[in-house]
Amino acid sequence: MTDCNRSTPDIEDNDRDHVASLARGLDVICAFTRLTPRMTLTQVADATGMSRATARRLLLTLVREGYAEKTGRLFSLRPKVLQLGYSALSSVGILEVVQPVMNDLAQRTRESIFAAVLTGDEVTYLARSTPDRVMAVSINIGNRLPAYGVSTGRVLLAGESDEALAQYLDRLTIEKHTPTTVTSPARLREIIEDVRVNGYSIVDEELEVGVRSLSVPLRDANNRVIAALNACCPSVRFSVEDMRSELVPVLLDAAQRINRSFIRS
Numbered sequence: 001m002t003d004c005n006r007s008t009p010d011i012e013d014n015d016r017d018h019v020a021s022l023a024r025g026l027d028v029i030c031a032f033t034r035l036t037p038r039m040t041l042t043q044v045a046d047a048t049g050m051s052r053a054t055a056r057r058l059l060l061t062l063v064r065e066g067y068a069e070k071t072g073r074l075f076s077l078r079p080k081v082l083q084l085g086y087s088a089l090s091s092v093g094i095l096e097v098v099q100p101v102m103n104d105l106a107q108r109t110r111e112s113i114f115a116a117v118l119t120g121d122e123v124t125y126l127a128r129s130t131p132d133r134v135m136a137v138s139i140n141i142g143n144r145l146p147a148y149g150v151s152t153g154r155v156l157l158a159g160e161s162d163e164a165l166a167q168y169l170d171r172l173t174i175e176k177h178t179p180t181t182v183t184s185p186a187r188l189r190e191i192i193e194d195v196r197v198n199g200y201s202i203v204d205e206e207l208e209v210g211v212r213s214l215s216v217p218l219r220d221a222n223n224r225v226i227a228a229l230n231a232c233c234p235s236v237r238f239s240v241e242d243m244r245s246e247l248v249p250v251l252l253d254a255a256q257r258i259n260r261s262f263i264r265s
Helices: 020-031 041-048 052-064 079-091 094-109 151-158 162-171 185-198 240-264
Strands: 068-071 074-077 112-119 122-129 144-146 201-204 211-219 225-234
Touching: 020 041, 020 052, 041 052, 052 068, 052 074, 094 112, 094 122, 094 225, 094 240, 112 151, 122 151, 144 151, 151 185, 151 201, 151 211, 151 225, 162 185, 185 201, 201 240, 211 240, 225 240
Parallel strands: none
Antiparallel strands: 068 074, 112 122, 112 225, 122 144, 201 211, 211 225
16 A cells, blocks of 8 residues: 555544545555556555545546546546645745756856656656746746656656666657657667766757757755756757757756755755
8 A cells, every 4th residue: 555655653543633535635646656657446446455436536536626637547647736746845945946046047058947857757847947038948837748758857767766767668659759759769778878877868859849958867865866957948059069068067067056955955
């Protein structure tokens, strides 16, 4: 039974203030993981130890409230659930650390800067900072993109264990978004291995023609990759070589500043 690492030492199961239905609803949300982003009713019931009837009521409540969606027999979480995580991140001050650095980066580089996390097989953008330019990349907070086709996704996948990465690649179906989209899982694995070695990812017009992106990892106090710091640039302003020589050092320096703050906190 999943508990999403919940710890409630001061609350007993029979505490009159304990709302069992809320606790079970949280268990359902936590049952969806990077390895199981989409599940049937039976799978959710098995993962949580609930009856199918209870799991069904909770799932349909999440669907009605906009936190989940149902496609055929499969349930999955929707971006609205990120509001819960966004509140949690804000409450512990993480976004207070990241956002000023992103704002500084946007002004220094004159490019759009984002922070993203891995949610299932996609990346979800949690924060952004854009300069005052006519040509700015239009990614909004809460937007989700396929992890295989963006630099944020490749940085985050590089931070996964070998087992989790292998499982991701085994179930992956790649859509060819542009003529340069990497469509071979074997080639994608090679690229991700290079990201692990180099410490950054550059993606050249693979998701959208005319857009290049660069991402570096953000790490917690235990050196685990928890997010990606990203710069998106119209290709008319930066070649891949320019990004590597001019932007990589700047983003790596910014990531180190953020990582040091995480260690001190």
